[in-house]
Amino acid sequence: MTVKLPQALRVEAFNEISAERFNNIYRHRRPVLFKAILPESVVNLWHEKTYLSKELLKKEGKLEVMYALDQQNFMDDVDFVEKCLVSVDSVLNTILKSTNGVDSEKLDSFKSEVDSQSLSSLQPEDDQHRRFYYRSHLSDSMLKDLDIPGIRNSLFGDRANDPTFASESKRELTRLWVSTGGNITPMHFDRCHGLLVQVYGCKRFVLVHPDDTSAVYPYDGINGPSHGAKVRHIGYSYGLNPFSEDDIVYSELVANTLARFPKITQADIYIVDLKPGDVLYTPPGYWHEVTSLTNSISVTVPWDMSPFELDSVPTNMAF
Numbered sequence: 001m002t003v004k005l006p007q008a009l010r011v012e013a014f015n016e017i018s019a020e021r022f023n024n025i026y027r028h029r030r031p032v033l034f035k036a037i038l039p040e041s042v043v044n045l046w047h048e049k050t051y052l053s054k055e056l057l058k059k060e061g062k063l064e065v066m067y068a069l070d071q072q073n074f075m076d077d078v079d080f081v082e083k084c085l086v087s088v089d090s091v092l093n094t095i096l097k098s099t100n101g102v103d104s105e106k107l108d109s110f111k112s113e114v115d116s117q118s119l120s121s122l123q124p125e126d127d128q129h130r131r132f133y134y135r136s137h138l139s140d141s142m143l144k145d146l147d148i149p150g151i152r153n154s155l156f157g158d159r160a161n162d163p164t165f166a167s168e169s170k171r172e173l174t175r176l177w178v179s180t181g182g183n184i185t186p187m188h189f190d191r192c193h194g195l196l197v198q199v200y201g202c203k204r205f206v207l208v209h210p211d212d213t214s215a216v217y218p219y220d221g222i223n224g225p226s227h228g229a230k231v232r233h234i235g236y237s238y239g240l241n242p243f244s245e246d247d248i249v250y251s252e253l254v255a256n257t258l259a260r261f262p263k264i265t266q267a268d269i270y271i272v273d274l275k276p277g278d279v280l281y282t283p284p285g286y287w288h289e290v291t292s293l294t295n296s297i298s299v300t301v302p303w304d305m306s307p308f309e310l311d312s313v314p315t316n317m318a319f
């Protein structure tokens with residue numbers, strides 16, 4: 001019998017941000033995509049090596065990057081990654097090599113890797129081809145150039161200055177994510193509201209509602225289920241066009257994943273592929289797995305739930 005993943009569902013998308021719509025319909029409830037929100041000039045700036053290099057060099061001479069022990073799944077945890085210092089130049093030379101659109105060649109080779117062998121046995125050809133992830137804080141000028149305060153103001157509207165509603169996005173948690181194509185951040189949820197601003201390359205989000213928590217097989221935590229889940233490679237399994245049945249990858253690996261985690265087929269699976277300039281909102285408690293379809297640069301902007309929202313957290317967050 002062929003094991004099937006459910007038909008992917010689309011995340012609702014808009015070409016502009018309306019505070020009224022965001023706060024009444026999406027905030028704390030559903031993910032929503034804002035398409036091409038960043039001005040083209042800002043996206044172009046973030047594609048320039050001189051700009052990125054100057055900003056990254058402000059912080060450190062070398063960057064601490066993570067290499068995944070299985071070459072694919074990146075969690076900031078010694079059981080999953082090792083860390084090494086790499087020059088800014090070397091990181092940017094690798095990242096800026098990729099094209100800007102969905103890199104079909106890369107995704108195809110990604111798929112054939114899944115087809116041909118277990119990912120855990122994948123070895124890098126050499127150090128230059130090892131996938132890596134660089135995650136860090138950003139400089140103040142990078143945040144200003146992206147106009148993060150402007151995006152927040154558009155979302156919060158006339159309540160932008162109400163601290164119980166629009167808590168300061170946590171500076172220390174606002175982060176830069178620089179990844180090689182094929183990297184996966186495995187399924188997890190966050191306790192904050194989150195925006196992901198895509199500035200370079202393409203990323204795929206797979207999102208699962210908190211009510212479908214058992215379908216993603218959360219790890220055990222100290223007092224109950226944790227915020228990390230065991231399911232793997234869901235985004236990748238949907239192929240180049242996630243909304244076409246034909247593109248779902250029926251490899252041995254995916255069949256194994258489905259055999260190990262059969263309840264995933266009972267979940268509603270939302271998929272969205274982000275392009276440079278797009279901004280995705282993910283509510284607290286929503287499960288998400290993130291695959292870099294190409295080399296990618298993103299910025300995440302979290303903010304706390306309001307006291308009122310804390311009274312009605314999804315059950316997976318109650319532990």
Ligand SMILES: O=C(O)CCC(=O)C(=O)O
Nearest residue numbers: 177185190194196290300
């Ligand atoms: O971009 C990634 O790899 C992960 C981002 C993420 O987990 C988030 O936005 O909450």
